[in-house]
Amino acid sequence: MSITKEVKASDATAQKMFSKGTLVEVSSDDDGFEGAWFAATIVKAVGKDKFLVQYQSLRTDDDSGFLREEFDTLHIRPCPPETLVVDRFSLFEEVDALYNDGWWVGVISKVLGGSKYFVYFRDTDEEIEFKHSDLRPHQDWIDGKWIMASQALMKLLYL
16 A cells, blocks of 8 residues: 655745756656656746646657646656665565656565566556666655655654
């Protein structure tokens, strides 16, 4: 079970945090994309709490350029900070896995040799093999701060 808490940025904070050229991650509520975060760049503000972004990896249908889309601030977050290099992930550790051009939350379900892992995705009931380089420790964006998954759970449980 994943515990999330959405925090809406104030207009001034959002305008400052998400200025033109800022690297961000965006999420969609479209079927098949829920829970995934995609790298993008802020193109411009397009009204109150809305921004036009350009994806860094998703391309237009005709492959003429990178896809652009509007998002509200509930679906935009800063890119997570670089974490200390993780030598290896542990069984049942929550991670983000780079899959189909986005970061998807999963759990290490099996540690394999050669820096490879099986990751289980609860939402789709799938288990997929990943290289270590395609995984990162899962972090949550809560109250304007990046928090490691285990710390986020403790914070929500002991509010």
